[in-house]
Amino acid sequence: MNSLSEILTPEFLSVILLPALIAGIAVSLCASLLGVSLVLKRCSMIGDGLSHVGYGTLCIAIALGWAPMQVTIPVVILAAYILLRLSENSRLGGDTAIALFSTSALALGIFASSKANLTTDVSHYMFGSILAMTKGDVIFSAVLSVCVLLTYLLFYDKIFAVTFDESFARATGLNVRFYNLLIAVLTAVTVVLGMMMMGALLISSLMIFPAVTAMRLCKRFRTVVLTAVAVSVSCFLIGLLLSLLTDTAVGASVILVNLAVFAVSSLIAGIRSRTGRKK
Amino acid sequence: MAYITCKDLTLRYEALTVQEHLSFTVEKGDYLCIVGENGSGKSTLVKCLLGLKSADAGTLSLGDGLKRNEIGYLPQQSQIQRSFPASVEEVVRSGCLNSHGIHPFYTKADKARAAEQMARLNITALADRCYRELSGGQQQRVLLARALCATGKLLLLDEPLTGLDPLVASELYGILRHIHEDHGITVVMVTHDVENAVRYASSILHIGKDESFFGSVAAYRESPVGQRFLGERLQQEHCNDCEPRFPHIPIDTEGSVQA
Known part of the structure; x- marks a missing residue:
């Protein structure tokens, strides 16, 4: 294990750790906000599906020498729209359609990258490499995260209504399709940003764990959202520290911390409901 | 003119015609x-x-000043709602969304209206309780209060x-x-x-x-x-x-x- 004073040289702090912190906190925030809606709408799979599509697109973009982020974000937004439509209309059922669509995109990407012999570059995005992010990447993620955050806040009440009861929202004249699309687009942006840090394999759990943990503990939508954000950001910080100390992958460490917090919250919820029943 | 006028309505469920030539009116009151x-x-x-x-054939028209989004709807409860963490107040307030257009947040008037409907249905004491922990009858009152927030005319x-x-x-x-x-x-x-x-x-x-x-x-x-x-x-x-x-x-x- 490394000791903290060994790692935390001033140079490391300013050049590597600070940008990682900024980008990490920003993306953790967005992921947890959207995660609450995804979990409650029973479409956690969309996050996973989008990360597959995102990874596939990244592979193709890198193989062709294009700017990875700038190509991937619009493609994943389009995929979010298609996945939503598929899950609304498909005879196969939403999750099957998502699985077919996203694994096909993934396969296409891997096919392209193996053809171009890119396995090492591309594996960064499989497992994430937050400490290797460039300054440009960090600014890009921070700006997009702020956009996601502001949009979410602006439409918070409507997102609640659409998440809680789609048919009532539709009946009272809310444009449910638009808000579903909005949620999907925000998810798409978050997934791509998160892929750089956490990796395609782990980003969907970054969205889902804080939401589920918060749902165990809270009874109001607003406190669920706020708790999810708090859990997500603190798990990120603890996970990052853990990975520095033990020299392990950041993404995996963050998710494991999330898992531990989830386990503790389940335990608390279990004890609470037991004692509640006894009363 | 009546609130709702249906003339010769045909209803189809997927490809199956379930009703033909259905005519009725709903008057105020x-x-x-x-x-x-x-x-x-x-x-x-x-x-x-x-x-x-939309109607598959025939006409369905609203009149007497009733607008489409002024129908207070009480849907059948879905499984999702039953496990949803939301307070009674949050649920009731969401009924006010139809009246305030592009305004992003609830106004004071919205909050007052939600409080009024909760008082009318005698659920003010439940305002901070979690919706999913209520009994079936209480949940129904909450949904009714929400529907009343959305309408003063037709439920x-x-x-x-x-x-x-x-x-x-x-x-x-x-x-x-x-x-x-x-x-x-x-x-x-x-x-x-x-x-x-x-x-x-x-x-x-x-x-x-x-x-x-x-x-x-x-x-x-x-x-x-x-x-x-x-x-x-x-x-x-x-x-x-x-x-x-x-x-x-x-x-x-x-x-x-x-x-």
């Missing part, structure tokens, strides 16, 4: 119950009334009694009567409970696979459709000649169950 067998197109009709689906209830025990159901009928009589809100309710429909409603729309009926409750009782439907229900409950439903429990001629 009516209490209309929509009854009929399963699969006769009740849910499809509700979707048309809400504008979630549309889609089988609100499903899953409620008889005591809670009769309580709900009492609330509806109060809303209808004292606050002048028009009520349209889809229900399976035809006995209480003829007891509380002012008019009945019966949609059946072969024959339909629209008119006052008195006329429904006299009509062949009504007599058959009401009669069948009564027979099911009070039949002395037919086989008892639980053969191991002897039933005497008065119909009371002997242990």
Whole structure:
């Protein structure tokens, strides 16, 4: 294990750790906000599906020498729209359609990258490499995260209504399709940003764990959202520290911390409901 | 002009035509119950009334100052809502969203209206409670308060009694009567409970696979459709000649169950 004073040289702090912190906190925030809606709408799979599509697109973009982020974000937004439509209309059922669509995109990407012999570059995005992010990447993620955050806040009440009861929202004249699309687009942006840090394999759990943990503990939508954000950001910080100390992958460490917090919250919820029943 | 006017409506469920030539009106101040067998197109009709689906043929028009988004809708409860972490206040307030256009947050007037409806339905004390932890009857009141936030004119209830025990159901009928009589809100309710429909409603729309009926409750009782439907229900409950439903429990001629 490394000791903290060994790692935390001033140079490391300013050049590597600070940008990682900024980008990490920003993306953790967005992921947890959207995660609450995804979990409650029973479409956690969309996050996973989008990360597959995102990874596939990244592979193709890198193989062709294009700017990875700038190509991937619009493609994943389009995929979010298609996945939503598929899950609304498909005879196969939403999750099957998502699985077919996203694994096909993934396969296409891997096919392209193996053809171009890119396995090492591309594996960064499989497992994430937050400490290797460039300054440009960090600014890009921070700006997009702020956009996601502001949009979410602006439409918070409507997102609640659409998440809680789609048919009532539709009946009272809310444009449910638009808000579903909005949620999907925000998810798409978050997934791509998160892929750089956490990796395609782990980003969907970054969205889902804080939401589920918060749902165990809270009874109001607003406190669920706020708790999810708090859990997500603190798990990120603890996970990052853990990975520095033990020299392990950041993404995996963050998710494991999330898992531990989830386990503790389940335990608390279990004890609470037991004692509640006894009363 | 009536709030809702349907003329020669045809309803299709996927490719199947479930109703043809359906005509009825809902006037201001009516209490209309929509009854009929399963699969006769009740849910499809509700979707048309809400504008979630367009009529396959015929016309459905709103009038007398009723706008599409002013129908206070009480949907059948979904599984998702039952596990949703939200406070009563949050749920009721979401009924105000139709009135404030692009304004992003709830206004003071919205909050006041939500509080007023909660007081009207006697759930103010539950405001901070979690929706999913309430009893079925309390949940129904919360959804009713939300629907009343969305409308001052017409309530549309889609089988609100499903899953409620008889005591809670009769309580709900009492609330509806109060809303209808004292606050002048028009009520349209889809229900399976035809006995209480003829007891509380002012008019009945019966949609059946072969024959339909629209008119006052008195006329429904006299009509062949009504007599058959009401009669069948009564027979099911009070039949002395037919086989008892639980053969191991002897039933005497008065119909009371002997242990």
